[in-house]
Amino acid sequence: MIINEAADQAKYNEQLEKLEIQLLLEGIYRHYGFDFRNYVYSSLRRRIWHRILAENLYSISGLQEKVLHSKQVMDRLLGDFCINVTEMFRDPSFFLFFRVKVLPLLKDKEFIRIWHAGCSTGEEVYSLAILLQEEGLYEKTRIYATDVSEFLLEKAKKGILPISKMQVYTQNYIKAGGTRSFSSYYKVIGGKVLFESYLKNNITFAQHNLVTDNSFNEFDVIFCRNVMIYFDKYLQSRVHKLFYDSLCLQGFLGLGNKEAIVFTDLAQCYEELSVQEKLYRKIK
Structure with a gap:
C-alpha cells in the first residue's frame, strides 16, 4: 500500500x-x-x-x-x-571532404552564398572563411552566420579566442588540409587570440530563429551541424523544409555527425555525397 x-x-x-x-x-x-x-x-x-x-x-x-x-x-x-559546443575545424574530416569534394564544384560560380545556421560563437564560421581563403574563393563568397542567441553572436563578431585552445585548433586545421601556418590567421594579444580582420570582411552575423523565422535568401551551401539533435521530430521536419526551400538546385547541405536526412520526407530530394561526413546535394 x-x-x-x-x-x-x-x-x-x-x-x-x-x-x-x-x-x-x-x-x-x-x-x-x-x-x-x-x-x-x-x-x-x-x-x-x-x-x-x-x-x-x-x-x-x-x-x-x-x-x-x-x-x-x-x-x-x-x-x-543554446548549446555552445564548438571548435575550430570541428570534425576535421568534414572540412577536408568539403574542401576536396565540394569546393571544386563551386569554383565556376560568379558568387557563392553560404548560410551557417546555429553558428554559436563562430569558431566554425572562421574555419570556413580560412578554408575559402586558401581555395581562392573567399573574395566572391558571402557567409551568413546566424544564431538565436544575441549573446553568442556578439562573441562571434569579436573573433577572440583563448590562446589555450590554439594547440588543438592547429592540429584540427592541419587534419582539415590546411595549406599555410595556422598562426598567420591571428594575432596574440594579452593571452587572447584575435583573428585577422580580413576574415570578417565577407561574414554577416545576424540573429535568426530556426524554429520561428523563415528563409531569407537562396544559398549554394547551408551548414547546420549538431543543432537539430536537440529538436524533436516535428521541429526537425520543419527545419529541413526551411533548408530545402533555402537551397538552390544542386546546392549543398552539411549536417552534424549525429544527424541525417535519410528518414525525412525530403530524403529523395538529395544526393548523399558522404555517409560519414553527412554532406548532401539537392537534386530536385
Whole structure:
C-alpha cells in the first residue's frame, strides 16, 4: 500500500513538473518570441533545473516568474538552452571532404552564398572563411552566420579566442588540409587570440530563429551541424523544409555527425555525397 502511494505521488510530481515546464516554455514564446516547445524534453529539463539552482530558486514556477519579469534572467536561460559546443575545424574530416569534394564544384560560380545556421560563437564560421581563403574563393563568397542567441553572436563578431585552445585548433586545421601556418590567421594579444580582420570582411552575423523565422535568401551551401539533435521530430521536419526551400538546385547541405536526412520526407530530394561526413546535394 505504501509502495503504491509512493509510486502515485512520484507520477503526480512528474506530471506537475511537465505542466510547469510547458507553461514556462509557452510564456517564453508568447513574451519573447523564442519557441523551445518542440526541443527534446530531457535536454530542456536539465538546463531548466541548472538555471533554477544558479538563480537560487526552488521551483520551475519560480523561474517562470523571474524570466517573464527580467530580461537578464531570460538571457541567462537562453544561454543555457543554446548549446555552445564548438571548435575550430570541428570534425576535421568534414572540412577536408568539403574542401576536396565540394569546393571544386563551386569554383565556376560568379558568387557563392553560404548560410551557417546555429553558428554559436563562430569558431566554425572562421574555419570556413580560412578554408575559402586558401581555395581562392573567399573574395566572391558571402557567409551568413546566424544564431538565436544575441549573446553568442556578439562573441562571434569579436573573433577572440583563448590562446589555450590554439594547440588543438592547429592540429584540427592541419587534419582539415590546411595549406599555410595556422598562426598567420591571428594575432596574440594579452593571452587572447584575435583573428585577422580580413576574415570578417565577407561574414554577416545576424540573429535568426530556426524554429520561428523563415528563409531569407537562396544559398549554394547551408551548414547546420549538431543543432537539430536537440529538436524533436516535428521541429526537425520543419527545419529541413526551411533548408530545402533555402537551397538552390544542386546546392549543398552539411549536417552534424549525429544527424541525417535519410528518414525525412525530403530524403529523395538529395544526393548523399558522404555517409560519414553527412554532406548532401539537392537534386530536385
